[in-house]
Amino acid sequence: MISAADLAALVRSYNPHTNEALITAAYHYGLKMHEGQFRHSGEPYFMHPIAVAAILTEQRLDDATIITALLHDTIEDTDASYAEVETLFGSEVAELVDGVTKLTNIQLTSTETKQAENFRKLFMAMSKDFRVILVKLADRLHNMRTIKSMRAEKQVQKSRETMDIYAPLAGRMGMQWMREELEDLAFKVLNPDGRASIIRRFITLQKESGDVIQKITTDMRAELDRAGIKADVFGRAKKPFSIWRKMQEKEQGFSRLSDIYGFRVICKDEADCYRILGVIHQRWRSIPGRFKDYISQPKSNGYRSLHTTVSGRDGKRVEVQIRTRQMHDVAEAGVAAHWSYRDGVRSENPFAVDPVQWVAGMNESFANAMDHDEFLEAVKLEMYSDQVFCFTPKGDVFKLPRGATPIDFAYAIHTRIGHACVGAKVDGIRVPLWTRLKNGQSVEIVTAEGQVPEATWMDIAQTGKARSAIRRALREEDRERYIKLGAELARVAFEQVGKKATDKALITAAKHMALGDTDTLLAQLGSAEITGRQVVEVLHPELVAIEGDLVDADRAVVGLKADQTFKRAPCCSPLPGERIVGISNRGEGVVIHAIDCMRLVHLSNESDRWIDLHWHDGPHPAIYSTTFEATITNDAGVLGRVCTIIGERQANISDLRFEDRKPDFYRLKIDIDFRDVSHMHAVLTALDSDSNVAQVMRIRTDDPAASPQAAE
Known part of the structure; x- marks a missing residue:
């Protein structure tokens, strides 16, 4: 287990101005709060928060985020409180810990509709403070690294949740390394045989062709030295899940799969990136259609790099990514680069995206969703897709997901253009609206006045914005x-x-x-x-005959002693079905009040008189009188119709009093006997729907200044 001193040293290595005392205090506070708690593996529970904090130090994050990682389970799983955390570590940390707690309580594995609502909550939590999701992702990463200690069914559930939500989210945020590791850890649980077969084939390939990565890395370094360009070259084999996914998408076997190796060239400045690209293309044959320039057209999460695929040694295809050091920092940390430290100060990386703007942009792209299903559709399209960049004839660029069509392009320009679309030209050639657009193409939308969207467009459109507008x-x-x-x-x-x-x-x-x-x-x-x-x-609910014996009116309330009687308080006149409380009075039995009766305010300090009561289950007789005030039009037959409405619903008028008579309306009070609160609502709804009833409302004596005894 990493000690407090070791953890503080990790933070100090990239942030010399760190508050080591506060980090150490948080470490010991978390250790104390989690004392006696153990993980499924049998290890002390606090090893988990320490590991989460260590993961975040690898991203060079600020003190508040590291402390939050140490305390992220304290409010939820220990006796720690928000107030105590705020007092000891400040409001910023308390808010972050509370945010992680709320995010943890969102159940993300459920039906589609609920999952959509959970995505909304997740993005709301991110928008409040982006660091909340960084801690949650690190938390999930460590849990996946130690998932073998969980029950088998729990492993599957967490792995599916990771594959469906957390891994794509990490990728969408630009943290590609985390996405790949989360996917591979989940893949190991969900398809262990498939993963093992990929690894076995890798081992066989290495035996047959030797260390391909080392050979190609050496070749690239030699070519760059010859051109006088200083750069670092790194090579790696792609993760098993990444290879498996390519095999499924391309429907190819491992032996036919290309570009299973990836190389990164990290240089000093942007000009060197393009010089290196030229050197590589001169030395190795480039693969047509596999070049992407994310430097001139960055991704929305700040990612910048040149991507190309070339045919390397023995005809093997390899992918090469070329970027500067600053671009690489963003490529590793994604949106989190905004919070990173370098050389002891908060990073001023010009390529880092402001998390607030990023989340706002994500939320804005989902704002047009009419319902849960549309929102979930938009989220998945945003998070699971790669991007292509297409141009208008005037040179304006629009970013679209892979697989987008001219319909999507039209709606990306403007909803009005999308609605009026009748055709499209791609690179000057007329194409069907279902054509899949490719990176760098020029798209011209042909419109016509009077055109309206067609239902078939729903099958063509790929973006959430277009589908929502069409729908x-x-x-x-x-x-x-x-x-x-x-x-x-x-x-x-x-x-x-x-x-x-x-x-x-x-x-x-x-x-x-x-x-x-x-x-x-x-x-x-x-x-x-x-x-x-x-x-x-x-x-006008149908009158339902009451079946079985009616509840005895003398024993309608449950919770009284055998010798106790009760009566309803006239101040609130509670009905069966409403929550009630009893107030005992010497020699007068028990008076029952509705739980929201304002008269109870005066009895809040006399808890010895309060009795926990509730109404008896089952059908009650229509004997519980309640007073209403009604305003009706002064026309012939209106009062009779009001009485008929009440009578048709088997409610009895026990008293009726005129309070005010005007030439155009009457205001009267009516005492009506009901079975229960549902019976009352049915009558109220029927009265309220009559065009000659201007207003009808239940009357309660809720003046808190009145004496409670007067009502009893």
Whole structure:
């Protein structure tokens, strides 16, 4: 286990101004909090936070992030509190630890809809402080490195989660080394036989051809020396999962697979990058279509490099990446390079992307998603795809995912251009709209006035922005037709129960169904997303016969002693189905209040009088009176219709009092007897939907200044 001094030394090696005392204090605090806790492997639990911190030191991150790594499980798994962490280590660390805790509590393995919502939460957590996700990724990396100590089914679950979410996220952030290691660790669990076969073939290849990496590295260094260019050359074999994925994508066996070796050439400046490219292409034959210039067209996460694939020794294809030292730092750390230290100061790397802007850009690209499925689709398209750069005839460049089509290009320019698209020219030649665009192509979009998106475009478009815009346009095109059909369906559904689908009724139904407005309700009704029966039932629920014996009114409350009686407090008149509390009174039994009754404020210090009660399960008789205030229009027959609405729902009016009479309206109070709170809501909804009822509301005496005893 790394000691506190060793960890502080690791940080000091890249940041001489580090607060060693604070890091050491966090180390010992975490050690104390996790004392007695052990991992599945039997090791002391605190070894895990130390390992996470050590991973982050490899990225040369700031003190707050390192301390957060040491404490990231304390608030969740120990007696430590947010307030205590804030007092000891400051608000910045406390916020970060709390952010990691909340991120840990997001369950990312679930159904598609829930997964989409979890992605939203994940991006929200990232936008608050980007370092939260850096700690979480390091946490996941160490857990994957030690995954063998988990149960077999847990290994599979965590590996799938890593492959689906954390590895692509690391890649999207530019931390390619972490993506590759996470993928390979997950691959080892999910397909151990496939991984083992790749490794065996590598060993066989090395026996047959010797150390290819060393030979090609030596050749490259010799060519660069001959050209007088100073640069470092590194070679490596690609990770087993990377090779496996290429085999699956290209449907080729290992023996036919090319570019399984990768080489990096790191030089002084940008000019040398292009000089080195020329030297390599002069010495080895380049493979057409395999050159990418990410220096002139960087990726959104700040990645810059020249990529080329050449035919090396014995005809073997190798990939070469050429970049400067600053570009390499960003390539290794990705967006995290913004937080890195070099030579004792925060890195001023000109290629590092501001995490706040990066996350804001990601969130903006998902902002047009109408629902969970669209958001998840946009996220996956953004995170799992490589990119191509295409140009307009005027030279403007647009970045698109691999596999994008002219439809995607049109919507990338502007939604209006996308909607009006009727064709496209690629490099001056007319092509079908389903053509896959390639890097560096010039694309001209042909538009026509009056053109609208077609449903078939959904199968052509690849970007989340295009698919969302097309889907929205198609919905709007059908909306008017659906609204007209929905209005007719609503009329028929209401007439079947002897009612009319008035504007007031539909507005009330839309409100209770959380659909926003009447047009939305009718559109969903016309498109069969909801049924006419559902709309009618919201306003006029069918009377359901109560089966079985009714609950004894004298024993309707559970939690009383055998000799205790109860009565409902007139201040809040609680109904069966509402949460209640009992207040004991000497010689007067128990008075029950609704849990939110303001009269209880005066009894908050008399806990000895409080009794935990709840209503008896089962059907209750309609004897529980509640007072309502209603404002109705002063027209002939309106009062009778109000009484009929209440009676039709088997509720009894026990009293009715006129409070105010005007030429145009009446205001009255009505005491109505209900079975339970659901019964009350059904009556209220029906009254509220009547066009002659301006307002109806339940009356409670919630004045906290009134005496509680008066209500008892």
